[in-house]
Amino acid sequence: MKLVASAAQMRAVPRSSEFRNGGVSFWFRQTGLPDRRPALPGSADYDVCVVGAGYTGLWTAYYLKKAQPDLRVAVLEREFAGFGASGRNGGWLSGHLAGSRERYAASHGKGGVIALQRAMMAAVDEVIEVAAAEGIDADIVKGGMRVVATNPAQRARLQEEVRLLQEWGFWPEDMYLLEHDHEPRLRVDGTVVAAHSPHAARVQPARLVLGLARTVADLGVDIFEDTPVTEIRPREGEELPAAVTEHGTVRAEYVIRATEAFTASLGGPRQRWSPMGNSMIATEPLSADTWRHIGWEGREVLRDAAHAHIYAQRTADDRIAIGGRGAPHRPGSGQDGTGATQPQAIAELWRALARLFPAASDAPVAHAWSGALAVPRDGCPTVGLDSATGLGWAGGYVDSGVTTSNLAGRTLRDLVLGRQSELTRLPWVGRRPRGWEPEPLRWIGTQVTQGLYRTADRREAHHVSQTSALASLAEKLSGR
Template sequence: MPTSPPQLGGPAFWHAETGGPPVLRPGLEGDTTADVCIVGAGFTGLWSAYYLTQAAPGLRVLVVEKDFAGFGASGRNGGWLTGGFAWRHERYLETGDAAGVRAMVRAMAGTVDEVIRVAGAEGIDARICRTAELLVATNPAQLARARAELDHRRAWGEDRLHLIGAAEARARVAVPGALGALVLDGVARVQPALLVRGLARAVEARGVRIVEGTPATAIAPGIVTTPRGRIRAPLILRATEGFTAGLPGHRRDWLPLNSAQIVTEPLPPAVWAAIGWQGYELLGDMAHGYCYGQRTDDGRIVLGARGVPYRMGSRLDTAGRPDARTVAGLVARLHRHFPAARGARIAHAWCGVLGVPRDWCATVGFDAATGIGWAGGYVGVGVSTANLAGRTMADLMLGRDSDLTRLPWVNRRPRRWEPEPLRWLAVRGLYAALRVADRMEDRGQGGTAALARAAMRIAGR
């Protein structure tokens, strides 16, 4: 266990290592107007503002943020810029065809280079490191799942994937018991707080106005209401992701799913010699209740996983504070995968929410009749997906017919989540079943695939 209690809650480590949360920009001061009002200054809102002003430089864009730019998942995530396709490909056949789904796979993969291109052009130093994603299998069931995942994703045109054996996996990162790993090439590690703050500065330089400390309390055609005044705009974008359930009329649209992370103190060279990880790969595992991690520039391990997955009534966490049981579980996972780091102090722990639609698949859309657009439901891969969403939203809001606006995630409207307590039971039951399946697999027991599939069907995944 850590030698001293970690700092719980408050800003994510990413903000803390840059000196803490930024000083708030001025809030809204009375009623105002804009050509476009964007609610939410995370990656989705800021990328949308960036590409809107790139396409139409004279557009008056106002971004409304209840806290500070990057307060939510954009500043609390694991720093994975993957361009990966994390949803069920078949779901998008409901609004497209197989060729369209493959086009979406290609477009998603292209987000890695696009984010890096913009960061370079705008002088954003987000500590970007090109690398690979490594999903380690530590028992035969996980290895079989990795092989099946490889075949499935290749069938849908994902050509950046390959499987490596035990020796190569352990040579890259010495995870005990590794039997192999699924590798996704062409990804990058980022410092998300630096990326989102830099993007905010970049859009301001293009004339976008960002008001902070200004929560939107209602969104209606042509009007965004806040306690500090009303904004009248013919075009409105709801870019609230995991916080969407707090808006009137949207409580059952996207479920706020919780994820938590810990970060160690910088590890000494002897520990890194035992672990390896010289390629700074994004590291996860093939467990049902998977984890995700990265090695930072200054030699820390950041590790995340699900904690309390969902709170009754779509309640949010308190200032990013994870519960002690969640932190203990993350420390146990850290020690299991990296036993050489057992003596390391846990320097920080935090949590946050991400948006989950009923079918667990991301969407982006625009209703021309109301002038209201939306984007989100990324289910954990928002660092890259939000960039594609921003480019797509710019085309949709400007009335452009493009390859992006024809992708099958555009204007999908999955059904809403059930009333409570049904959605609480479904999500909590799903993760309880997945934990049981993981324990069975670790003991070499069969039957886990059927258990996991049944749980996912119940939860709609």
């Protein structure tokens, strides 16, 4: 992505008269921001203290209370439930497994990786079933995932991806190339080949996290908002683990860190995960004529096979919401709390929308927003609990957090309750990836690799028919 968008490029982007840039997200613009729950009233003792009221923290609290209703559980949140990535993401409930399968296999063998992949697929249905059982209306439609290749280099990568996935836990019916006359129809301009997986669903992220928070509170979990945690202390002798806030200290047998991209603010694990910005735009609702041209009756979630790929969905009210890693990494791993999207990212996403869906190229953009996700140095998510310190953690989901957070919540339940289960034996449990390089090396490296990927995409679109050597160089530099 270019670092500067020209004035002509920005003028080309059609914008709604009610266009908004920033705030939390378009999803919260639909639902309205929630009334904030009271802050922690003072120091207190619990059985389990969860830091972070996003998907991970809320799923963890949910499964703990369902398994053991008398357990005293508190959730501490610096803003309000869903303020972070849980309320800003693309609404993809996908069975995609982030990270290197080979790295997981090095410690647990190929069978362990296949078990993890199957658990991810099952987690898609688990979220859907819990939402239905708890009366959470999150606009969920399980239409599957469509992946499109729009040039010869992408076609070769997508074909190889399908072949490899079928060696790592996908059966032929779990991911396959589509015939040209398949149904339901989704017309993406320039598609040379497409693949489909049934293990994905569209979701309205804010509705899901707000509904989950209400459910958890109804179960008797204490959710304290406007309560920033400044430090997490491990068990020391007779002193219980603790989460320290400006309102008081919460002591518990176990303290679970579920802070994802905000982990750096806690100091200790600062170098473990790096925040990476993602940006999105949402159009105004498209006309019936436009949808007749595009199709998308199945409401599949969509991505392309580019190195710097886009992801998109057709929303419940017939908009296109499209996103990508369009917010540059900020020096020092800082974050823009306003949620605003830089002009060049808006222009880039709109160009992608117009390229893939020419029939929608004049649809005004109604909202743009950004958020941050947590990226481990090797790209592999992790979950774990250290019984000696009493500290647990989960995160580093990269771009698959809506589903992975549910699997993490159920795994943390089993770890906290001392259960030996299929979940606690999965290869991501207890894994501790190496830390990132210190700044400014981290910032420089991220800028270089992202630039290489985007340049590789441009070359593949116009000049080369196979994967660009620049992308291979970016892979080596990133160490993934």
